[in-house]
Amino acid sequence: MVHWTDEERQAISSTWAEINVEEVGHQALARVLVVYPWTQRYFSTFGNLSNATAIAGNPKVRAHGKRVLDALGDAITHLDNVSATYAKLSQLHSEKLHVDPENFRLLGETLIISLAAQFGAAFTPDIQAAWQKLMAVVTAALSKQYY
Amino acid sequence: MPLTDADKKHVKSIWSKASGKAEELGAQALGRMLDAFPNTKTYFSHYSDLSVESGQVHVHGKKIFDALTDAVNHIDDITGAMSALSTKHAHTLRVDPANFKVLSHTILVVLALYFPADFTPEVHLACDKFLAEVSYALAEKYR
Numbered sequence: 113m114v115h116w117t118d119e120e121r122q123a124i125s126s127t128w129a130e131i132n133v134e135e136v137g138h139q140a141l142a143r144v145l146v147v148y149p150w151t152q153r154y155f156s157t158f159g160n161l162s163n164a165t166a167i168a169g170n171p172k173v174r175a176h177g178k179r180v181l182d183a184l185g186d187a188i189t190h191l192d193n194v195s196a197t198y199a200k201l202s203q204l205h206s207e208k209l210h211v212d213p214e215n216f217r218l219l220g221e222t223l224i225i226s227l228a229a230q231f232g233a234a235f236t237p238d239i240q241a242a243w244q245k246l247m248a249v250v251t252a253a254l255s256k257q258y259y
Numbered sequence: 260m261p262l263t264d265a266d267k268k269h270v271k272s273i274w275s276k277a278s279g280k281a282e283e284l285g286a287q288a289l290g291r292m293l294d295a296f297p298n299t300k301t302y303f304s305h306y307s308d309l310s311v312e313s314g315q316v317h318v319h320g321k322k323i324f325d326a327l328t329d330a331v332n333h334i335d336d337i338t339g340a341m342s343a344l345s346t347k348h349a350h351t352l353r354v355d356p357a358n359f360k361v362l363s364h365t366i367l368v369v370l371a372l373y374f375p376a377d378f379t380p381e382v383h384l385a386c387d388k389f390l391a392e393v394s395y396a397l398a399e400k401y402r
Contacts (some may be wrong), residue, residue: 147387164380221364224295225277225383228372235288236310241295 113251115192123242125233127227128188136230137177141222142167148218154211180219187250194253203259213255220247267334269385273370273377274331281328283371285320286311292365296395302354323362330393340393341396346362349400356401366390 144151148166155161158172167173183201190197198214224243228235262270277284289291290311292299306315330336348354367386371378378386 142379143383168338168380177273224364225368225371225378229378230369232372232375237291237294240291240368244295 113195115193119238120242122192123239124188124191124246127231127243128185128241130231131181131227133181133185134174136223136226137181138174139144139177139229140219140226141177141180142170142173143222143226144215144219145173147222151215151218154209154215160223161170176183182214184223184250186248187253191246194249195256198253199257200251202254207255213251213258216251216254217247219253260391261286262334262385262392265381266385266388269332269382270334270389273374273382273386276327276374276377277370278328278331279326280373281324282317284366284373285324285371286301286313286317287320288318288362288366288369289323290322291318291368292362295360295365296361299358302352302358327393330396331389334389337392337401338396340391341399345397345400349402350399355400356394359390359397363387363390363394 142164145155145161145167152161156170157178158165158170158176159175160170186197187194205213224240224247227243228240265368282295290309291312293303293309293316294311300309303309306313308315310316326341330340367390370386371383
């Protein structure tokens, strides 16, 4: 079981309260698709992903970004049991979607970068550290049901 | 994944803003790495203060950023520009090269934080590739 300090919980929830879930989800996913273009392999049904402008304007990318961030909200609501919360999602990513877990790490890093861009100096080192820990926990939970 | 002409242009453009704040940005990148990734502290056991505000972190952060500016100014020969530093990291410092990725990440975080409008996805991509090349050049002399 993951141990969270009160400061870490506070850092995560206070940042989360300020996030526009649809916008940040969109930014983060669009960045992943541009910075790591091989990740586009999982989105062959999304239509035009041919350049950064197309990706930024793609409505399916926006919708999926929101979906991903909504799921992150789930983890944040259940910080003391992310593994159980994500059991079905982990199974889905392994058995149906066949997503390489390395992608969870890439999305986690990119989300942190997106948060830094949005919050600037308010995204202090301590807050970043709490979010890095959250990304590690989420990545581990999503990878757990892989076999 | 070599740097394209567009990549080089993007890196030089954002670095023209970053190089003027070398100490602040370097301290932030280094301090954030030490804070969020405690394993990296093992290389700084001789520091009394590992926070972003620490004088030691400021001095060292500036060193790191100035070296990166050097790499940007010699972007067509990063291996050559990093040669002496590679020798130092390989034989004296012996930092495990896996850590170059960690510092690269916090450098990207800091660039996004300070220059959100400039740090577009394409610039992010270019900087990620640039830092990967620098990391590779730094590891060249290891074995």
